[in-house]
Amino acid sequence: MKDTNLSHSADASTVEEALAADNQGVVDSESATAVALQNTLLTPRFYTTDFDAMDSINVDGIREEWDTLINQMKADPNKGHFKKNEDWDHVDWDGMEPKLRAEFIDFLISSCTAEFSGCVLYKEMKRRGNNKDIVELFQLMARDEARHAGFINDALREAGIAVNLGFLTQNKKYTYFRPKFIYYATYLSEKIGYARYITIYRHLEANPEYRFHPIFKWFREWCNDEFSHGEAFALLMKTDPKLTSTWYNKLWIKFFLTAFCATMYIRDHQRPAFHAALGIDPDEYAHEVFRKTFEISKQVYPLMLDIDHPRWQHTLEALQRANLDLAEAEANGKFFKKIGAKARAGMAFASLYLIPAKTHEVNRVTRLEPAY
Numbered sequence: 001m002k003d004t005n006l007s008h009s010a011d012a013s014t015v016e017e018a019l020a021a022d023n024q025g026v027v028d029s030e031s032a033t034a035v036a037l038q039n040t041l042l043t044p045r046f047y048t049t050d051f052d053a054m055d056s057i058n059v060d061g062i063r064e065e066w067d068t069l070i071n072q073m074k075a076d077p078n079k080g081h082f083k084k085n086e087d088w089d090h091v092d093w094d095g096m097e098p099k100l101r102a103e104f105i106d107f108l109i110s111s112c113t114a115e116f117s118g119c120v121l122y123k124e125m126k127r128r129g130n131n132k133d134i135v136e137l138f139q140l141m142a143r144d145e146a147r148h149a150g151f152i153n154d155a156l157r158e159a160g161i162a163v164n165l166g167f168l169t170q171n172k173k174y175t176y177f178r179p180k181f182i183y184y185a186t187y188l189s190e191k192i193g194y195a196r197y198i199t200i201y202r203h204l205e206a207n208p209e210y211r212f213h214p215i216f217k218w219f220r221e222w223c224n225d226e227f228s229h230g231e232a233f234a235l236l237m238k239t240d241p242k243l244t245s246t247w248y249n250k251l252w253i254k255f256f257l258t259a260f261c262a263t264m265y266i267r268d269h270q271r272p273a274f275h276a277a278l279g280i281d282p283d284e285y286a287h288e289v290f291r292k293t294f295e296i297s298k299q300v301y302p303l304m305l306d307i308d309h310p311r312w313q314h315t316l317e318a319l320q321r322a323n324l325d326l327a328e329a330e331a332n333g334k335f336f337k338k339i340g341a342k343a344r345a346g347m348a349f350a351s352l353y354l355i356p357a358k359t360h361e362v363n364r365v366t367r368l369e370p371a372y
């Protein structure tokens with residue numbers, strides 16, 4: 001039910017209120033929404049899953065850690081945080097260098113779509129479930145993601161655009177993932193999200209002259225939300241030890257780790273002006289984000305990728321070049337070049353995947369606090 005007194009998604013207590021609040025004053029949303037609708041290997045997708053299977057999870061075996069996390073999320077320390085205030089400096093969109101402007105808008109649209117992708121999945125789980133623990137968790141996470149997406153839309157509106165979230169819900173294609181793949185993928189996307197945002201936040205804290213947009217000032221509280229969401233998925237995986245212990249599932253975990261690193265690396269290298277404006281070297285940044293993510297993921301995954309292996313960096317670069325060639329061949333309709341680039345990308349990915357992983361014992365206690 002829409003609360004008519006509600007002015008902003010940041011103040012909403014539920015996902016429904018937050019989404020209703022975001023619907024106000026939508027400007028030209030067509031171009032941004034068209035970008036958000038795209039489904040490629042590199043763009044954020046919407047997911048659906050076996051909601052009944054997820055509803056049958058029993059968290060009694062990890063009850064103490066679960067209740068602590070849920071109580072933290074219910075206390076809602078970030079209520080009211082995700083909206084513009086006196087710290088929001090004026091943004092000179094018209095004066096922004098055109099390449100930076102285009103890359104930054106692309107970054108905001110892609111981030112907004114990713115936030116909203118989480119919102120849609122979590123909201124659906126909350127709607128379909130009967131399990132009190134699960135419904136409560138997913139309601140809390142959907143609330144956070146709706147606020148995050150709403151806040152990015154605030155930033156986009158200043159540039160005269162916005163992603164039409166209602167339209168996206170109805171029209172974007174949904175990809176089916178079994179619950180176990182939802183855990184692997186969503187856990188990683190929440191933790192990598194935390195690592196990305198905190199790395200940018202700390203860099204700009206030390207070098208404020210590179211902060212070309214005020215939204216980065218909000219990244220600390222933002223990434224703490226993502227950290228909590230990742231904690232929830234770590235606990236969900238702990239309810240079924242097979243998910244992280246059989247050799248077969250370990251191969252899947254390694255696959256998701258490799259795929260996430262590769263996707264992030266390729267996507268970030270598509271935005272050179274954005275990273276230059278932030279004063280960030282995308283290679284160093286990627287290495288740092290991977291390192292933080294793996295360190296955190298030790299809480300539940302028994303293996304991590306060896307990013308210091310002599311083959312890692314140059315193979316990642318080869319994958320990125322193959323991807324550039326593929327995009328160029330597709331744009332120019334060059335069939336054989338396209339096949340060649342695809343084969344090179346596949347070989348590079350396989351080569352990354354086959355680098356021996358580092359293994360370790362996973363702690364019995366799962367929970368961590370954001371430490372970076």
Ligand SMILES: [Fe+2]
Nearest residue numbers: 115144145148
């Ligand atoms: Fe989020």
Ligand SMILES: [Fe+2]
Nearest residue numbers: 118190226229
């Ligand atoms: Fe999240």
